[in-house]
Amino acid sequence: MPGIYRLKGTVKHYDWGGTAYIPSLLKTVNSGNKPFAEYWMGTHPLGISIVETANGQSKKLTEYINDLPYLFKILDVKDMLSIQVHPSKADAVIEFARENKEGIPLDSPQRSYKDDNHKPELMAALGDFWLLHGFKPAKELEYILLNVVELRELLPVYNHSGYAGLYRHVMEMPQSEVDRILRPLLDNIIPLYQEGTLDKTDEDFWAARAALTFSQGEHIDRGIFSVYLFNLVHLKKGEAIFQDAGVPHAYLEGQNVEIMANSDNVLRGGLTTKYIDVKELLKHVKCEPLVPHILKGENYSPQIRVYQTPVKDFELSALDTGPQEPIKITAGTTEILIITEGKAVIGDAGIVLEAGDPAAVILPGTEYSVTGIDKKSTIFRASVPH
Ligand SMILES: [Zn+2]
Structure with a gap:
């Protein structure tokens, strides 16, 4: 399904970082006990995210969209x-x-x-x-x-x-x-x-x-x-x-x-x-x-909480989902999703979000639904107010 892709971010190993949280989110073995300080998702020149296409190819996110704000x-x-x-x-x-x-x-x-x-x-x-x-x-x-x-x-x-x-x-x-x-x-x-x-x-x-x-x-x-x-x-x-x-x-x-x-x-x-x-x-x-x-977070619907700020550059919301009811969303702008708890599926694309593969990108105009597989899942969603 075009418009929805798995996303691979970039790890930053700054020395103040912890050694366990991000490796467990990514299901990466941290055998060297290195600090995993940050995981970046976006189009910043020092860490452009990678998009995985359905046929297994990897491309830079910037091949799909202009710079994110x-x-x-x-x-x-x-x-x-x-x-x-x-x-x-x-x-x-x-x-x-x-x-x-x-x-x-x-x-x-x-x-x-x-x-x-x-x-x-x-x-x-x-x-x-x-x-x-x-x-x-x-x-x-x-x-x-x-x-x-x-x-x-x-x-x-x-x-x-x-x-x-x-x-x-x-x-x-x-x-x-x-x-x-x-x-x-x-x-x-x-x-x-x-x-x-x-x-x-x-x-x-x-x-x-x-x-x-x-x-x-x-x-x-x-x-x-x-x-x-x-x-x-x-x-x-x-x-x-x-x-x-x-x-x-x-x-x-x-x-x-x-x-x-x-x-x-x-x-x-x-x-x-x-x-x-x-x-x-x-x-x-x-x-x-x-x-x-x-x-x-303000509840826009029972399952979507938006953290409101005065800025126009971004919007952060949390999707609280279980298996009962899919959350239906239309992406007005480029959206990035990352699951931090549980397991969920983006129905229309069949992409499962879970530890090891936690992130996806949704291109503007795409309609999609998110359904929890686990009893309780939390997904954070980045977008731009419009
Ligand atoms: Zn700061």
Whole structure:
């Protein structure tokens, strides 16, 4: 049946990745115990997906469709990722042109803008997932600056100059000051972390882990301040969160499915050994309180939940299906499906989605139906709102 094909994505072996989740999703033996960090589905030049035709041929997805406006991924975060901020679309256009004019090569580590696009991101948790997301609301921020004794000297800075002043203060202070403030704190909490007495709901847990992961020699990563300044969010399976332009965030631990606009524009803010451009970061980070908005998905039908966001680049929905009733869908745009739980069949094409062969692509205009074979199956569906 034309219009529906099996899809093979690309594995990224970044060293922060877990070794079991993605291999089991792909039914790949990971004999070398390599990290399998991300599984990419889409048309990104660094990982163009492969389409399998009915007669067993393999072709690049780009032979069937033009570039997708989104990149669809599975992530397995074992070691925490860097703190990141992404620019708005309007800012990305201006900054990309500026760096081009300044003659900074695209592959230079000093290059902050790789393209002229924004990079909003939406992620749904596949199990317990932990992340940092935006600045804490005022009461919580004041509470933590008062109660973590070693950070108390930051309270007057916050009282005097607010969120922006506080963040600038910790991001611009000399490294010797970072070390002076954080060393006594880490000396207290690292032994507790190593004894296993800290809970994941406690910022100290992640600060200690970050120190053991990122600090180089005597020097302490200043991103550890942000572990206390940002919201520590715990998502449960099926819950999602959207990261718009300017919202600082860092993935800490867990597996998720993620969809983002096609862009590589990342400004880092610590928890990394990579280049940090503090000036650019401070230009684009939204220094304001944020109450995390956890998305459960809006039911369009009893079996389709859509995670709504304000962006036009992508849409993520979850299909919850069992054997009783097929879900009928007409693809308005190119859609990618990946099953993360159970087993289901795309009726019209007879393609079975299951571990080992979890993904399919549906070309625009194709009508299709999905029926669970197992009692409960979950399929994530990437598309574009239209
Ligand atoms: Zn990001």
